[in-house]
Structure formats: structure tokens, C-alpha cells
Amino acid sequence: MAEREQTEAEYLASYNPRAFPPQSVTVDMVLLTIRDGALSVLLIERGGHPFKGYWALPGGFVGSDEGLDEAARRELAEETGLEEFPGHFEQLRTYGAPARDPRMRVFSVAYLGFMPNLPAPMAADDAAQARWWPIADLEVTDGDELTYDQLAFDHSAILLDGLDRARAKLEYSTLATSFVKSPFTISELRRVYEAVWGVKLHDANFRRKVLSTEGFVVPTGGRKSIGRGPGVQLYRPGEGKILFPPMLRPAWDESE
Amino acid sequence: MAEREQTEAEYLASYNPRAFPPQSVTVDMVLLTIRDGALSVLLIERGGHPFKGYWALPGGFVGSDEGLDEAARRELAEETGLEEFPGHFEQLRTYGAPARDPRMRVFSVAYLGFMPNLPAPMAADDAAQARWWPIADLEVTDGDELTYDQLAFDHSAILLDGLDRARAKLEYSTLATSFVKSPFTISELRRVYEAVWGVKLHDANFRRKVLSTEGFVVPTGGRKSIGRGPGVQLYRPGEGKILFPPMLRPAWDESE
DNA sequence: ATAATAGTGTCTCTCAGACAGTATGTG
């Protein structure tokens, strides 16, 4: 007897998605800001299993009718307590080693976010506490401080990838402005670069570079009085997104 | 009666992964090469539902005990028919719009690969045919040619993201060498840039840039005779991975 | 010889690094 070829509708009706082993997808955030001149990452202390008591990147499962960016935006709103996320975020990369989560096969789509240092609620949604950790403190290996390898899951690797991406992004984009509240001074913007890159930049040359790059910053006309020195010219972010020629990072440590 | 706190082992034993709606993860490849001077992408014609008869990026489901890079490497081996993939590949980004696959919730982790133009078997593993499509042919919107919007799923968006990434990568990395068979001439390397960027480069300045960048190319000492012109010096890829200062792309079309 | 491509040399302009120096406020 002749078999009629199956239509797409028939194929879909007979398709059984439960035939595959269960897998799940989460969104995890590397959320960076600058507090007291130090580049810092938001971590939460896990209140439940697995990795109970460990510090981890904030994140959660992707809802069944939710896109990835949408899930990231929801996580950001929950973590910062703000409806609209006041900064920049972008997808970082996806992690899917078979045993990275002991519960089941879980793929994590990591996102990278930059935001200014807001005195915001920063309410953790569940019982776990949330706090900003200076990156420099995570790099010490002695003492009883938190270090990279004490993070839950593979979050230390995700954090390191996020830091690499953030450092590279400042070179060829204007995203440094998303680390500061607007309006800001040129020196505040310079301190963003210094905090993220961990270097000292030459004040005069930095100023010339920023002001000569069209679309990077726009003067607001306002001035701000600060101790020790004259009033300071204020700026807001410009329309430009890419920085060309790029800002050059001194002491080239791209060795790894 | 006092409830004892649950241990992680107990938690995992009681964890039911089937409590969540089924989701799945695939790996899709944007595999690029240069054929007859034209940047080209490998596409397969789908032999089964869904999107039967449409052209699509090669890819497949991630095995339950398989990492993401591992799955990409397996796909590359299947598509090229070569055990070891002769080029470069890296993760591009992940796509997870809720309705991007009509069967179920499928997340696609896209990879980007560069390889030289090999007269390799290129055996499609299943019944579908596989072939290289010149990118320029996909950009025409009139006629009955294949165009971007005739690709299956959201593969046109993935392809466009891959092209963007490839074009950017050539600026600040030495990865152009993974598009050519070694040994190669400086002019062959220049034609890689010209094909990927779609521009003409100035021969003398390109040569100076490549040869003055330490670690980009290494002379093999060999020469190659070619019609119309003198013998040509041959090179192989150097150890350097990043290109600093970057190769500058003329006619800045990064507007989008 | 002619055409075509490989390869060298040089001028100019842009821009980053370095540094001197001025202005203006606070202790």
C-alpha cells in the first residue's frame, strides 16, 4: 500500500517532545558597577540547594514563553528593584558542560550588564542576600576572603569571561558611559576606565581623546563644584556607540 | 515535630526534572569559506520536517553527555567529512525566541567557523544535500535566487550575525589565515580580506601592515610560480592571535 | 614588447604619548 507523504502539520501533531532527556535553560547575569572607585560584581548567596550557602551570579530559569533577552531583563528588574534597567546589557555566551549543574542538564545563557552605582533597593527576591563584591577582592587567593573558585557552578569562569568582555568593550565602544550617572565629568569617566582596566590613564590625553571623538559625550552646559579645584564641566552620553579609533589600553596584558 | 534540614544529596534525590515543560538545545554552524574569490556559507537543504525543502544552517541536537564545543566539533566533522576540522571555530551567540521552532522550545547555540576552500567530500550525513552558497547571491532580493528570508527557522538572522562577527574578527585578529591553505601568499591573504569585507585593499599598504605585524605570518622560504608575474614568496600562519594595531576596514559601513 | 602582478621606497597627515604650564578652588 502506498504511503502518502506526511505534511508538516501531521508531523508536528505526532511529534513527542518528551522523547528526549530533560534539559533546561537558565539566564545568569554578570552585573558590573563601580563602587568607591572599585569595579564590583553583584553576587547572591544561595539560600537553597544545590550549592546552598555559596555565592553565585544572579539568574534563573527562562520562562516557557519568554525570550532570552526578555528573561535577562526580568532578572535585572528583580535584582535591582527597578522596572527599567538603568544601564547596558548584552548576551555574553552560553555554558553547557554536561555536569555543570548536579540536578539535570542545564544550559546557562550568560548576560553581561553595566550600571551606575545607584543607592537602589537591590532587594534580593528570595531569602538569599545579595551584595556587590569588588573584583579585586575576588582575586586574592590567601586569607579567608571569597575567591573566584568559591563561586557556585561554573560561575567563576563566566565571571572571568564577563570581565574580559567588559574590558574589551571599553576599548572600541562608548559603553563606559553606562557605568556613570548622567551628567558626569570627564574625570569620572576616566575613573571608569581606570577601575575596569586596573590602570592609571593620562588625564590630559584621555580628555583630548574623549572630547575629540564625536558622539561620545555631549556638554550639558552645567558645572559642578568639587572640593580641591575649579568647577567642573558636566557631560551626558552622546549618540555614538562605537569608538573609532579605539581607546588604547596601556600595559597590554591581553596575553591570555 | 522538628523538621531536619534537607541535605544536598536528599534534595537531588527528590528533584524531578520532568516537572518542567520540555526544552531542547541545538548547535547550528555558520561555516564560512572563500570559493572563487567569493565569501560563501555552507547550507543544507532540509530533507525532513519542519521546514522541509528549505535551506538551513547545518546543525543538530546536543547529545545528553556532550558539551557545546564538543557538539559543534562533531557537527563540523560530519559536515566536512574530515576528522579534524581544518580551520577556526568559536561560539557566536544563542537564539531562543519562544516560537523559533514549531516542534517545541528549542534554543540554538550558534557557532561560527572559518575554513579554507578544500575539495573535500562535504558529505551530507542524511539525505539532504549540502552546498556552498556565495553570500553575495543571498543578498539579491529579486529573481528566483535563494535569499536570506528563505532560510529555515531564524537562520537568516544567525547568518547575518555571523557575517558581522567574521568581518569584525578580521580587524583585530589574525584569523584571516584560517581561510587559506598553508602555505599562502600575501596576495591570497589580501583576497581573504577583500572577499569578507567586500572591498578592494591597497596592495602595498596591506603588505606593509601584514609583514610589520609580528606573529601574523612567517615566511616559509618557498616560492610559488604563478602566471603573469614573478615568483611569489610563500608564508604560513604565525603564532600571534591578536592584531594590534588592528587592520583598518575602509569605507566604514558599521552604521547598522 | 606588453600586460599583469609582486614588491620597495617615500611623502604626508592623523593621532597617541609625554610633558609643561595655567587656572581655580580648599586646607
Added chain:
DNA sequence: CACATACTGTCTGAGAGACACTATTAT
């Protein structure tokens, strides 16, 4: 006043764009 920070100006050297020119070989 001393000092710290904001801001301006200038010199220099590296490197990219443009172009002229030579070398070599197939037709």
C-alpha cells in the same frame, strides 16, 4: 601659601593612506 584638580598647548614618534617606481614572467 601650599596643594590638588581641571584644563590647555605643544613637541615627537608611530603608523596609515596615497602614489611613484622597479622586478619578474607569461603571452
